[in-house]
Amino acid sequence: MKEVIEVCNEFEFEIGVGAVISYVEEVVMQMSVGQYAYFNTNLLSSDLIFASAEACCVEYEISLTKVAEPPEERMEQALFSPPLSKQRVEFAVQHILESHATNLLDFGCGSGSLLEALLNYTTSLEKIAGVDISQKGLTRAAKVLNSKLDAGVTSKHIKSLILYEGSITNFDSRLHGFDIGTCLEVIEHMEEDQACLFGDVALSVFCPKILIVSTPNFEYNVVLQKSSPPTQDQEESDEQNLLQSCKFRNNDHKFEWTREQFIQWASDLAGRHNYSVEFSGVGGSADVEPGFASQIAVFKREWSHEDNVQKDTDRDNHYNEANRTTRHV
16 A cells, blocks of 8 residues: 655755665765665654555655755855855865875865865866775765766876775775875864864875865855854954854865864974975965964975885775776876
8 A cells, every 4th residue: 555645845954964765865965966876774663654564665755856955065156256265266276286296185085175166177187086085075076076087078098087985084995195285174173183184184194285275254254144244343252252253164064164263273293294384375365364264274295205104004004995987197
């Protein structure tokens, strides 16, 4: 016997906040706009008041009609053109082009927005790797990147593109010594001590020649959240109260640093591992309060790769390959 439980012509929900049943969200995360999915799940009889004592299941039919940006990006898009997320990607791409790097490692690659953008450019990159802890994000990234590579519209120099599943606080010897590493709007999704651990691991054992790290400037939230930025004649206590009234830009953010906190973190990190560091950002201006919306540190290695202590090849490889695309030339 079949019974229609619910029909909803259109339902919008936010990913990652528990708004829908977990297995529905898992299916939707793997779909593209316009795709249709049919699946069923077994249920205990107690889950539905009209269920019989016999084993039963619920059938789902889902069509994905659109994908909306998360609230943080909606907020940023209202104030920035191009959107702040695109400005961050363009900042990283420009540095990658200027570096003439042959290999790139994207820490916290997510659904692959930076990697996808890179495939639109003719670069010197031959090997690209991305690592993320989210299997859902990697699934979407693999789908987009494979589609683009299969279409043959990308740089002919690229020989391999590999996605790994794992934590960016763990070292993997296969990714030691890359020319350039990127970590865009990732560390604020970690606990603060884990973000500090990532910095030490990245510069002490991954040892990229260049590392680009971006994170929100908490002081800019007064603009994003339609408050007035503090004036220079305000007392320090008043400025602190204003900042305390601001919320983080995303519910998933564990912290957001002020400019002073970010500069202190990056400067200490660079000093410990013999890197230089330069500060920049996107959205807003360094010369106008409250600075850049996204603050960026660019670390550059001050020592040659040959001067580094011998690589510990006995370390375990902590990452699982989520997707590999190899191009033979």
